[in-house]
Amino acid sequence: MSHELETASRPETLRRVAIDPVSRVEGHGKVTILLDENNKIHQVRLHIVEFRGFERFIQGRPYWEVPVMVQRLCGICPVSHHLAASKALDVMLGIRQITPTAEKVRRLMHYGQMLQSHALHFFHLSSPDLLFGFDSEVALRNIVGVAAAHPEIARKGVLLRKFGQEVIHMTAGKRVHGTGAVPGGVNKSLAAADRAALLKDVYQMVAWSREAVQISKQLHTATPALYDVFGNFRSNFMSIVAPDGGMDFYHGALRARDADGRLLFDQVNYQGYNDLIEEEVRPWSYMKFPFLRSLGKEDGWYRVGPLARVQNCDQISSPLADGERKEFVAYGKGQPIHATLAYHWARMIEMLYAAETIKELLHDDDIEGSDLMVTGTRQPGEEAEGVGVIEAPRGTLFHHYRVGEDDLVTMANLIVSTTHNNQAMNTAVREVAKKYLTGREITEGLLNHIEIAIRAFDPCLSCATHALGRMPLEVAIVGADGTLIDEVTRDHRGLTRALA
Amino acid sequence: MSRMNEQQVFLIDGRDVPFAPGQTVMQAALDAGVYIPHLCFHPQFKPHGSCKLCTVKVNGRPATSCTLPVAAGMEIESETAELKDKRRMLLQMLFVEGNHFCPSCEKSGNCKLQALAYDLGMMSPHYDHFFPDRPVDATHPEILLDFNRCILCELCVRASGEVDRKNVFALSGRGITKHLIVNSESGRLGDTDMSTTDMAMSVCPVGVILKKRVGFAVPVGQRKYDTIPISEQFGDAPNAVLEQTR
Numbered sequence: 062m063s064h065e066l067e068t069a070s071r072p073e074t075l076r077r078v079a080i081d082p083v084s085r086v087e088g089h090g091k092v093t094i095l096l097d098e099n100n101k102i103h104q105v106r107l108h109i110v111e112f113r114g115f116e117r118f119i120q121g122r123p124y125w126e127v128p129v130m131v132q133r134l135c136g137i138c139p140v141s142h143h144l145a146a147s148k149a150l151d152v153m154l155g156i157r158q159i160t161p162t163a164e165k166v167r168r169l170m171h172y173g174q175m176l177q178s179h180a181l182h183f184f185h186l187s188s189p190d191l192l193f194g195f196d197s198e199v200a201l202r203n204i205v206g207v208a209a210a211h212p213e214i215a216r217k218g219v220l221l222r223k224f225g226q227e228v229i230h231m232t233a234g235k236r237v238h239g240t241g242a243v244p245g246g247v248n249k250s251l252a253a254a255d256r257a258a259l260l261k262d263v264y265q266m267v268a269w270s271r272e273a274v275q276i277s278k279q280l281h282t283a284t285p286a287l288y289d290v291f292g293n294f295r296s297n298f299m300s301i302v303a304p305d306g307g308m309d310f311y312h313g314a315l316r317a318r319d320a321d322g323r324l325l326f327d328q329v330n331y332q333g334y335n336d337l338i339e340e341e342v343r344p345w346s347y348m349k350f351p352f353l354r355s356l357g358k359e360d361g362w363y364r365v366g367p368l369a370r371v372q373n374c375d376q377i378s379s380p381l382a383d384g385e386r387k388e389f390v391a392y393g394k395g396q397p398i399h400a401t402l403a404y405h406w407a408r409m410i411e412m413l414y415a416a417e418t419i420k421e422l423l424h425d426d427d428i429e430g431s432d433l434m435v436t437g438t439r440q441p442g443e444e445a446e447g448v449g450v451i452e453a454p455r456g457t458l459f460h461h462y463r464v465g466e467d468d469l470v471t472m473a474n475l476i477v478s479t480t481h482n483n484q485a486m487n488t489a490v491r492e493v494a495k496k497y498l499t500g501r502e503i504t505e506g507l508l509n510h511i512e513i514a515i516r517a518f519d520p521c522l523s524c525a526t527h528a529l530g531r532m533p534l535e536v537a538i539v540g541a542d543g544t545l546i547d548e549v550t551r552d553h554r555g556l557t558r559a560l561a
Numbered sequence: 562m563s564r565m566n567e568q569q570v571f572l573i574d575g576r577d578v579p580f581a582p583g584q585t586v587m588q589a590a591l592d593a594g595v596y597i598p599h600l601c602f603h604p605q606f607k608p609h610g611s612c613k614l615c616t617v618k619v620n621g622r623p624a625t626s627c628t629l630p631v632a633a634g635m636e637i638e639s640e641t642a643e644l645k646d647k648r649r650m651l652l653q654m655l656f657v658e659g660n661h662f663c664p665s666c667e668k669s670g671n672c673k674l675q676a677l678a679y680d681l682g683m684m685s686p687h688y689d690h691f692f693p694d695r696p697v698d699a700t701h702p703e704i705l706l707d708f709n710r711c712i713l714c715e716l717c718v719r720a721s722g723e724v725d726r727k728n729v730f731a732l733s734g735r736g737i738t739k740h741l742i743v744n745s746e747s748g749r750l751g752d753t754d755m756s757t758t759d760m761a762m763s764v765c766p767v768g769v770i771l772k773k774r775v776g777f778a779v780p781v782g783q784r785k786y787d788t789i790p791i792s793e794q795f796g797d798a799p800n801a802v803l804e805q806t807r
Contacts, residue, residue, distance in 0.1 A: 121696065129665050233781075234780045240780060241780065469699045
């Protein structure tokens with residue numbers, strides 16, 4: 062099933078329609094659709110056209126530079142990379158437990174980021190589709206259009222995001238690309254004045270987050286024929302959960318469920334992620350395709366992010382969000398919800414959880430503490446290594462490093478959230494293309510349906526394309542008459558050139 | 562020429578600046594609280610005159626203020642648009658000659674090169690980057706050398722030779738191939754007797770000589786040039802990075 066519509070048998074006979082770039086997502090990607098003369102769909106692919114090389118150029122750099130450098134993968138959720146790297150290096154340094162202040166400041170930074178990123182995605186990027194309709198007037202289908210038609214909703218979205226950014230600023234030193242987390246802890250705690258300023262606004266943020274959950278929920282209850290069906294396909298789910306099975310964005314162990322909600326594995330220490338997950342490379346995309354080794358390539362792909370997390374956990378520690386989670390689960394009538402657009406609903410439940418957790422952390426005096434860093438005993442041997450995992454806004458994020466005795470990084474491997482969702486996003490666009498585009502004249506509104514399916518995942522395509530050196534490539538030079546003039550292919554071992 | 566309590570004076574940008582016999586323009590200016598941009602100058606060492614950032618005009622002719630002895634009645638231009646342009650250009654050339662990636666550099670906020678670029682309003686590197694290949698030297702257990710950021714000021718060479726009496730560093734090569742080397746048979750810092758208490762540890766204006774495992778221990782906002790521009794800070798106190806090592 063996973064490869065249906067991935068590769069057409071005779072592409073040269075088909076008409077090509079491209080959505081390039083996919084709009085209102087983070088980073089650059091494109092979708093190509095190949096159709097025959099009857100507008101029957103034969104191939105749909107989400108291509109990631111950006112190219113990064115962080116795993117390679119972090120090699121040879123001192124490990125303490127890593128949390129600050131790798132976060133430059135992206136400007137949307139750099140805090141996730143900053144913290145995942147710091148957590149991996151804690152392990153590398155043999156640190157079992159950072160101080161309560163350090164952990165709470167890191168959590169606060171992270172939950173601030175979850176809040177801002179989810180608000181950005183829902184209000185700025187997706188609400189135009191959801192409020193105006195999928196094929197509404199394209200000139201209005203943006204945040205400016207939302208601000209004109211629904212000024213209150215737009216204002217709350219902007220202010221929610223601003224609050225999240227303020228939390229990051231006060232904990233990391235900067236709104237974007239801060240330096241707050243360091244291997245072994247943090248370099249600052251929350252200043253009393255900053256704490257007071259955040260406390261003043263946090264109750265409003267909780268209230269607005271509740272309203273956002275209602276908006277996203279009503280989309281399903283009011284139009285189930287669209288929202289429950291659009292881009293619906295079955296998959297496995299994966300996330301980290303707390304030791305008690307609760308939702309946790311900062312730390313936990315791995316849990317996965319199959320499409321019927323049955324546990325595939327639970328409370329697996331992520332230091333051994335390599336035994337669980339393998340990544341497949343396909344020649345037409347810069348983004349890899351991860352899958353669970355135990356289930357294999359065909360059946361082992363899975364979804365991560367809000368839809369996975371809300372259904373993977375047993376409970377949410379904050380009361381309002383947990384109430385919403387229960388309603389969400391009940392909506393599935395005993396089965397996991399697989400609808401692509403339910404990502405929005407789950408995402409808003411998470412935003413509420415983030416807001417409530419920020420409130421709780423702000424009431425904890427440890428957040429102003431002065432015990433910021435601990436040291437550990439580095440693992441013995443020539444190389445020490447560590448894996449750090451965090452639930453980033455878009456899903457589970459893995460950072461894995463090896464560090465030589467001279468303190469320089471010798472190996473880095475990152476598996477980022479959007480990469481986990483690669484197969485799922487491709488499946489979603491194929492499902493939508495089959496259902497809405499087949500046999501019809503292609504219009505902008507119809508193509509927007511494809512983008513809406515991608516947008517639901519909140520993909521961040523910039524940090525998802527970090528592979529370097531191992532990516533096979535195919536380059537074809539085609540003459541104006543359609544004949545193949547030259548073709549160059551490169552496999553993971555090097556370059557082979559073949560004249561067609 | 563005016564006289565104040567028989568103190569001899571010269572003029573910088575139309576302002577009377579007193580001086581003592583034997584002082585250079587730079588020394589007298591800094592003593593009087595007049596900042597002239599500089600990178601290779603350090604009050605403890607014999608002036609070098611190589612970075613050219615401190616170039617001023619003396620009675621209409623350019624000269625490096627760190628090497629120029631003051632004479633009574635000199636009329637110095639420093640903060641002119643023309644000289645600022647020249648200084649900005651020199652900074653841009655220094656930036657593109659090395660690999661200065663401020664976003665992930667632990668010296669960011671404590672770096673004189675960066676601070677001067679901010680102070681002189683350098684908005685872009687302007688020139689094509691050289692992207693030289695300069696591997697780091699991490700062989701010393703406590704000290705990291707990141708040659709990517711070297712601007713050849715020779716302050717470490719001078720500190721290690723004249724104060725530490727260890728001669729750990731030297732410059733090698735000529736012209737564009739000139740580069741900082743370590744004076745050991747292997748060429749590696751781990752095979753020298755350099756220690757973290759050496760003066761050579763504290764004089765690097767950029768991020769070449771670093772105490773290991775310190776990194777970003779000092780948060781944004783508390784670094785030397787985060788809030789006060791370099792032109793309003795005088796003297797050459799040890800860098801904040803060193804003061805706050807764990």
